[in-house]
Amino acid sequence: MLNHLSPVIEIILSLTGILVIGSIFAIISNNTIDRIAKNQPITTPSPYCHACAATLSWKDMIPIVSYLIAKGKCPYCGANIPRRNILIEISEILWVGLFIMKFGWNYPALLEMLFGMCLIAIIVIEYERRVLSESLLLFLLMLSAIYILAFNYTEFPRAITSMIIGSAVLLIYNLLKITTLKTKRIEFREIKFGAVLGLFFGLPLIYLCILLSWLIGAIWGSINIKYFGQKPKYALPDYPFILAISALIMIMFGEDILGHYYRWIM
Ligand SMILES: [Zn+2]
Known part of the structure; x- marks a missing residue:
């Protein structure tokens, strides 16, 4: 699309695009994240301070810049803005930047980027509140369906198989928790999350995503037990959080890892 422009203009346009899209994300x-945590609708009322309920203007919402100008406080009541806000702003802009540097500007990449943005939101909500948001899951399901049907529709039957594999793994994990940790019930949202990832990644990437999440989970659990005095039951940590991290890595490097693997076994 940008082939006829001089390299300097191309870089300026790309950087502007990254900043704009990263900021919107x-x-x-x-x-x-704030509204899901409070069970509020996502679109109304317009953005407001969660301490004094003052409606925020566009000047109060420029990522990073507004936070630095107001020194991390609400301009209306002076309440501290959670540090998580600026961390998300930095990570979303970084995510978009890395993504565009690696994959360039194209429609499938934009959908994958959006999927990644939702995964970052899932990671944060899981970490803060231990809830897997139903509305985010539904949105991810919709994105995955559009992604497969618009760009990879011949893969659709394999994607359905992959969806079943993803949910089956999470079902087994839940049964494992019930038998070994005596948890009370099966978390159906986790199983839905596995299904959505299966649909999005397809075969064989979903296997890689699950394998990687087990590896991260094992390291995470061991570190927490050994250095932070967690109980041994932490060996089976809350999974959606780790699965989402693994999925983010897969979006960025999954195809590279598979490529290396195929070259290695040939
Ligand atoms: Zn306020």
């Missing part, structure tokens, strides 16, 4: 993410 960051504003939507912070807004959505």
